[in-house]
Amino acid sequence: MPDAPWRVGQQVCVEVPASSANLGPGFDSVGIALDIRDRCTVTITDAPGVEVVVAGEGADGVPLDESHLVVRSMLRAWDLLDVAPPVGMRVECRNAVPHGRGLGSSATAIVTGIGAANALWRLAISGSADIEPHFVNDLAAQLEGHPDNSSASVWGGATLSWLDDRSDPNEEVSLPHTTTLALSPHPDIRPLVFLPQVQLSTATARSVLPAYVRLGDAAANSARVGVLVHALTRDPSYLRAGTRDYLHQEPRRPSYAASMALVDALRGAGIAATISGAGPSVLALAVGEQGERAAADAPAGWQVLDPGFAQTGIRLVD
């Protein structure tokens, strides 16, 4: 593995937005970026090892060594680039994305690490830090296991992503590869997030999903994904129809019963609402006066966030 021309004092700072995945039927494929951003500064030092400093969301719950998700993702990126990591570095994270709530915090951390590693390497070899979004998008989807959250964090706006199909002889496959269509959300849509106090890990929420679904449900779901893309980008009046899911929310209902009760109430009031990612937060895509009505439906103890879409994904800051 060749040494990169690291120099002590080289530094990059990246900001990465939160995301909400699925939006109902777009399980593991559709995401939106929300304007809540984690910020991370990585500096090459002459002290051997990794120093991790964390402030903000999750600060008390994450490891402060090489097993930290941002650091692990950096090391994985350098490994893939066939670059030996620097002898010493300091990683400072200022987190705003809540952990384990369905706002894509793990994907945000993975995108942060890969993007920072990519930018530092570019800085070392060319004197100018920049980020190659296709590289970050592809590796982040591999590390996260599905591209919906990570692609939204990379590209911003709304995204529709899919993986190469290795069983299809007509698809050229070398490495696992993610393709993402970047979509522009309709300006009338206001994403609201209802945040309960409890957490639910994605791994737990995925463990209750069935291995197989009925053909009728698969057919109904694929129709709704088409409606979702149309509603999200062209005609928000179809949002409630386009956010109807047939695959994952019902099997998970016992894991987030209070969240499903809120989804049902909002949908009953004519507002497009879904579980955000693997839950337990609830996402409402409000239009016009629906925003105020939806916020008034928040159960006691729940926080309502009104972050707006993040129009840009990962970015370097000075």
Ligand SMILES: Nc1ncnc2c1ncn2[C@@H]1O[C@H](COP(=O)(O)OP(=O)(O)OP(=O)(O)O)[C@@H](O)[C@H]1O
């Ligand atoms: N900024 C971060 N730094 C380090 N580790 C993180 C960070 N964000 C998330 N993690 C790790 O990921 C875990 C949460 O990931 P998980 O996939 O369960 O939920 P989520 O990504 O917040 O929600 P979802 O995937 O449903 O949108 C945290 O408990 C922590 O271990």
Ligand SMILES: N[C@@H](CCO)C(=O)O
């Ligand atoms: N598509 C994922 C999003 C959470 O990471 C799921 O619902 O499990």
